[in-house]
Amino acid sequence: MGGKLWALFFMLTALAALAATFAGPLLGVGFPGDGRAYTTIGVKIDSLFMLILWIVVVVFIGTQLALGYVLWKGAEAATTGRPAQFSHGNPTLEVIWTIIPAAILLFLAIYQMDVWAEYRIKTMIPKANEVVAEVTARQFEWRIRYPQAGKPLGLRPQPDDVHTVNDLRVPVGRSVSINLRTEDVQHSFFVPHLRIKQDAVPGKVIPVWFHVTKAGEYDLVCAELCGWGHYKMKARVLAMPEDEFQAWKKQIAVEQFTDGVTAAAPDSNQTPNTAE
Amino acid sequence: MSTLNPSLDHASPHGHAGHGHHELGFVRTYLFSTDHKMIGIQFLMTTLLMMLVGGLFALGVRWQLAWPWERMPFYGDKLFPGEGGQISPEAYTMLFTMHASVMTFLVVIPILGGAFGNLLIPLQIGAPDMAFPKLNMLSYWFFLPAIVCFGMATVIDGGAAAGWTSYPLLSVLRDAAPGSRDAQTWWLFGVTFVGVSSMMGSINYITTIINMRAPGMTLFRMPLTIWAMLITAILQAFALPVLTSAGLMQLSDRLLGTCFFIPAGVIVNNAAPTVGGGQPLLWQHLFWFYSHPAVYIMLLPAMGMVSDMLACMCRKPIFGYKPMVFSMATIAGLGFIVWGHHMYASGMNPALGMTFMVATIMIALPSAIKTFNWIGTMWGGRLQFNAVLLNCVAFVSMFVIGGLSGIFMAAVPVDVYIHDTYFIVAHFHYILFGSTLFGVFAAIQFWFPKFFGRMMNDTVAKCHFVLTFIGFNLTFFPMHLLGIAGMPRRYADYLHLPYLEHLGPMNQFMTYAAMLMGSAQILLIGNFFLSMFFGPKAGRNPWHANSLEWFAPSPPPHGNFDVPPIVYHGPYEYSSPLSGDKDYLPQTEYVPLAQRRQVDAH
Numbered sequence: 107m108g109g110k111l112w113a114l115f116f117m118l119t120a121l122a123a124l125a126a127t128f129a130g131p132l133l134g135v136g137f138p139g140d141g142r143a144y145t146t147i148g149v150k151i152d153s154l155f156m157l158i159l160w161i162v163v164v165v166f167i168g169t170q171l172a173l174g175y176v177l178w179k180g181a182e183a184a185t186t187g188r189p190a191q192f193s194h195g196n197p198t199l200e201v202i203w204t205i206i207p208a209a210i211l212l213f214l215a216i217y218q219m220d221v222w223a224e225y226r227i228k229t230m231i232p233k234a235n236e237v238v239a240e241v242t243a244r245q246f247e248w249r250i251r252y253p254q255a256g257k258p259l260g261l262r263p264q265p266d267d268v269h270t271v272n273d274l275r276v277p278v279g280r281s282v283s284i285n286l287r288t289e290d291v292q293h294s295f296f297v298p299h300l301r302i303k304q305d306a307v308p309g310k311v312i313p314v315w316f317h318v319t320k321a322g323e324y325d326l327v328c329a330e331l332c333g334w335g336h337y338k339m340k341a342r343v344l345a346m347p348e349d350e351f352q353a354w355k356k357q358i359a360v361e362q363f364t365d366g367v368t369a370a371a372p373d374s375n376q377t378p379n380t381a382e
Numbered sequence: 383m384s385t386l387n388p389s390l391d392h393a394s395p396h397g398h399a400g401h402g403h404h405e406l407g408f409v410r411t412y413l414f415s416t417d418h419k420m421i422g423i424q425f426l427m428t429t430l431l432m433m434l435v436g437g438l439f440a441l442g443v444r445w446q447l448a449w450p451w452e453r454m455p456f457y458g459d460k461l462f463p464g465e466g467g468q469i470s471p472e473a474y475t476m477l478f479t480m481h482a483s484v485m486t487f488l489v490v491i492p493i494l495g496g497a498f499g500n501l502l503i504p505l506q507i508g509a510p511d512m513a514f515p516k517l518n519m520l521s522y523w524f525f526l527p528a529i530v531c532f533g534m535a536t537v538i539d540g541g542a543a544a545g546w547t548s549y550p551l552l553s554v555l556r557d558a559a560p561g562s563r564d565a566q567t568w569w570l571f572g573v574t575f576v577g578v579s580s581m582m583g584s585i586n587y588i589t590t591i592i593n594m595r596a597p598g599m600t601l602f603r604m605p606l607t608i609w610a611m612l613i614t615a616i617l618q619a620f621a622l623p624v625l626t627s628a629g630l631m632q633l634s635d636r637l638l639g640t641c642f643f644i645p646a647g648v649i650v651n652n653a654a655p656t657v658g659g660g661q662p663l664l665w666q667h668l669f670w671f672y673s674h675p676a677v678y679i680m681l682l683p684a685m686g687m688v689s690d691m692l693a694c695m696c697r698k699p700i701f702g703y704k705p706m707v708f709s710m711a712t713i714a715g716l717g718f719i720v721w722g723h724h725m726y727a728s729g730m731n732p733a734l735g736m737t738f739m740v741a742t743i744m745i746a747l748p749s750a751i752k753t754f755n756w757i758g759t760m761w762g763g764r765l766q767f768n769a770v771l772l773n774c775v776a777f778v779s780m781f782v783i784g785g786l787s788g789i790f791m792a793a794v795p796v797d798v799y800i801h802d803t804y805f806i807v808a809h810f811h812y813i814l815f816g817s818t819l820f821g822v823f824a825a826i827q828f829w830f831p832k833f834f835g836r837m838m839n840d841t842v843a844k845c846h847f848v849l850t851f852i853g854f855n856l857t858f859f860p861m862h863l864l865g866i867a868g869m870p871r872r873y874a875d876y877l878h879l880p881y882l883e884h885l886g887p888m889n890q891f892m893t894y895a896a897m898l899m900g901s902a903q904i905l906l907i908g909n910f911f912l913s914m915f916f917g918p919k920a921g922r923n924p925w926h927a928n929s930l931e932w933f934a935p936s937p938p939p940h941g942n943f944d945v946p947p948i949v950y951h952g953p954y955e956y957s958s959p960l961s962g963d964k965d966y967l968p969q970t971e972y973v974p975l976a977q978r979r980q981v982d983a984h
Contacts, residue, residue: 109767116779119851123783123859130863135888138868138881151795158793162786169782172757177775180696180765189965190957191762195702199758200751204705207750214793215743219736221795226732245558245651290650291552292662294727294802298868298881301799307729308551308662309645325881329727329802329870331545333552333559334471337873 109181113174120170124163138298144324144345146281146317148301150221157217161210235315238276240285243293243306246335248326250274255355259285261311268359272341274326277351281317294330297343305330318345414523416515417940419833421522422500426826428525429493430910432484437900439481444857446474448886448893450875472560474874476541479561483532483546483569487576490818491676492525494683495583495618498825499611501833502687503587505931505938506605508596508947513589521582524575531572535565542569545872547669550643550662554635557653570633577626584615584622591615596930598949602707603969605929605953606700609707610686613714617675617682621718625672628665635660666728670721678717680814682710684821685752688774690953691828692756694927695771696763697965699954702755709748709755716745726797735794742792749785753778764957764965769843770925773824776851780816784809787862802872805865811858823847823906830910831924835936836917838909846905853899857892864888926966929953933970951978 130136137143143152183190237259240251250273253259254266276282286295288306295314296303299322304314328339346354406415415421445454446469453459458467469477500518504511512518535542543561544553552558553566591612595604604612631642643665646658693700700706722730722738756778765771787809791797800806823846830838869882876882923932930953934943947970955967960977967973 109765112767112772112775115848116775119855120779123855126859126863130866134884135860135863135867137866147795148799151799154793155790155796155799158790158796162789166782166786169753169757170779173760173775173779173782176757176760176763177765180760180763181767183762183764184766188764190697190764192699192957192959193701193762194699194954195705195755195758199754200702200705203754204747204751208744208747211743211746211789214789215740218793218795219739222732222735222739225795226735290648291555291558292549296802296868296870298799303727303798303801305728308648309658310729312729325879327870327879331475331549331552331872334475334543334874336475337471337875338878340879 109184110178113177113181116177117170117174120166120174124166127159127163138325143299143301144318144320144322145300145302146319147221147225148299149319150225151301154218154221158214161214229315235281235283237283237285237313239274240287240311241274241295241306242287242289243295243328243332243339244289245291245333246328246339248272248274248339248341249289252355252358254359255352261285266359266363268355268362270358272326273344274341275344275346275351275354276318277348278318278321278345279348281315283313283315286312286314291332292330293328293332293339296327296329297324298327299324300343303329321345321347414519416511416519418500418504418512418515418518419938419942421518422497422502423833424522425492425496425500425525426498428529429489429497430907432488432529433493434903434907436481436484436489437903439477439484441896441900442469442477443474443481444893444896445469446477446874447876448890450877469874470540471874472540472543475543475545475559475872476536476561476565478872479542479545479569480532480536483535483542483572485814486546486676486680487573488525488529488532490680490814491580492576493822494680494818495580495587495611495614496521496525498607498683498687498822498829499583499587499615501829502607502931503590503611504594505832505934505942506608506929506953507591507594507599508930508933508943508949509590509594510941510943512586513594514586517582518586521579521586524579524582528572528575528579531568531575535569535572538565538568539563540565542566544569547673548632548665549669550632550635550665551648551650554632554643555648555650555653555656556636557651567633567636570629570636573629574626574633577622577629580618581622581626584618587611587615588619596947596949599930599969600949602704603949603952605686606689606703606706606710607683607686610682610684610689610710613710614679614682617714617717618679621672621675621679624668625676628668628672631668632665663725663728663730666725667721670724671718674721674724675714675717677810677813678713681818682713684777684818684825685710687825687828688777688821689756689759690927690929691770691824692759692774692778693954693956694828694925695766695768695774696760697766697956698759698763699952699956699958700755701758701761702751703952703954705751706755709751712748713745716741716748720745723792723797726794727801739792739794743789746785746789746792749781753782753785768827768840769838769847770824770828772844772847773820773827776820776847777817777824780812780820780854783859784812784816787812799868800865802870803865804861804869804871807871808858808861808865811861815854816858820851823850826906826910828925829931830913830917831920832931832934832936832938834914834917835920836913836915837920837924838913838917842905842909846902846909849902849905850899853895853902856895857899860888860892923968926964928955928966928968930969933968 143149242249250270252268286306293306324343326341326343453467540560542565543559556563634640641658641660643662644656644658644660648656720742723742726735930947933947949969957965958967961967
């Protein structure tokens, strides 16, 4: 009699796990924000996630039901005194439960290759992309360097570059790149709402490209342990429409290069130093 | 088959009585013992103690996550008087670093290899002791300095601060963090000591299993525990030197001024720029080249032991013995080529992610085969619902969850999002705690009578199981959801981030569950020590099991067997038609050849 209760106990646990999985989003613990990803790759990631989730849920239910069934039957046998079946296995079953999972797993592996290939291999650094900014992580903040409006980003800092701290602005509606660096230890550039994550490795400049689809403010955090202040590397990514982005760049340049004494601010055409 | 087997000469009853183990003094019996059982018990006691220490670290972490910056009750004022009883961010970093380091290097790896490997290998293959008893003793005595080193790494400079993965440059540059001054050096010494200790163990296990099997113990008559230990020992022998040498490289970067992992021109905390020429990613490759196989080192022995216990508790032969062996070997083989899945977001060439993804996803296949075979073993069995079986079923059930959540991480694009979030934390706790530790709880209960001669209390063990199981699931299942919500790991405070601020109540709930789980371990400790002295006496074979250890007296004397065992068939002949009026057929019980052929044909 105890045995059947135990079988139920394990089934209830499985049921609770299943319920928690689906109750999560209803309780507000789903993907961050409104649950939608606002980059092109983010949408693909979410749909892959959902595909895997459904496959996993089906397998989970199947396995746990089988487990519950054998526990229940085994408990019955123990009470009725029916002897255990003497069997060393079943080659046919082994072949079946090798081939079917293998097919499913291979399908999963091959199916998602395309997404990764499209975003990180075929076009590791899209040629047409504008590198909008260089993001340099350091303990414990993000320093961002933009080129002067109308100029490409130099690999080394230029005198007319515009700098911000913990405030990355990118245009929406087209794919853009950033160059990711770190000044000290390893960090990771993580924008949960955009499903972007890339480690910043000392000694390397890593290009990261993405295509934000909706204007808005997104949290930028660090996802690689970088010291005691790891948790407080909080910044924002502000995705703005193209024209606003350009206007902002002009305006921030004015703010940065106006010293309050001379009235004239450098226009984008007459920057202090254009030699490169 | 076992031409080198000395057991026939050594294990004869009068032969061994002559050696007179009772003449050994206290020190040689309990401290510097060369008896594999005593060494196993030493490892078991030490690792269980370390499990408590690691668990207390974890509760500190959970306290901070539930109520960031609140004064910690009971010990806050004593441990952090300078901080007003709060856990400071540095202390929090130390807590999760040492929790993971202790649990990995001082609990899970040594409790499987050191404790159960030592206890079970000679007995299950019918050998009088390990092949190299002194080496075996040394392996324990290399383990103790590791504990001292990790202890130093906990207290010096506020504690090691680079996580158990010890990624450079945080771990290498002395100015990168307070804990990267001398604490990190102690940490690296600790890892070196456990590495040497495990290496001695694994060489010993491989030699013993290959050379010292009893007559008739062919490879495919070995219990799955022994197969698992053999495969694990091989894994360890090939993977561990990589970690040890990587650790030495990191030590020399820190102490001798080399630059294996340090690129040029890095300025940390206004210190002088580094000279450089090294590459931080190299550490990640070397570290995971060991630490991914280490995941299987931390799992395979438990898989083997659970297979043995399930067959016994279901009174049924193991379903698909050879598929079980081959899938363990496949897991071990594939385990060597999947390390890159820890590095999808690391700046490694993205194209490499593809190969690692395929290998990683395919490693789910042998895991699935094993799961189906365990269910097959229970199917049609006559289940004895005691604490051993319950913990074993928990192992299977939790392994399903941990295995399935692994598929999300194997997928490169999805992993890019959930990497370094709580989803990962949930996943590996389902494997390391949900599977391995429930397997270990079962194994303690199952083999306790063999080594202490007394039974553990089943009712208390069941209470311990239920509380731990419920506490475990309530603590770790919600972590999947936290990960999907984008909560990064290793954060001392997440509530100041707008997109995470609604997660406070959930974290508090998980901390209550963790406290429940932690306090349930009192039942285990109490049951363990009280049973050692007051439990009902067990005979040689209280579970009516087949394998050779149950043929020896409980507890077995020095030299193990009073009658040298000869093996006639595999260890899983439960409910065999040949077994007569009992439902088990010990490996030593002679069955005429013609009848044995009939059984083999089954």
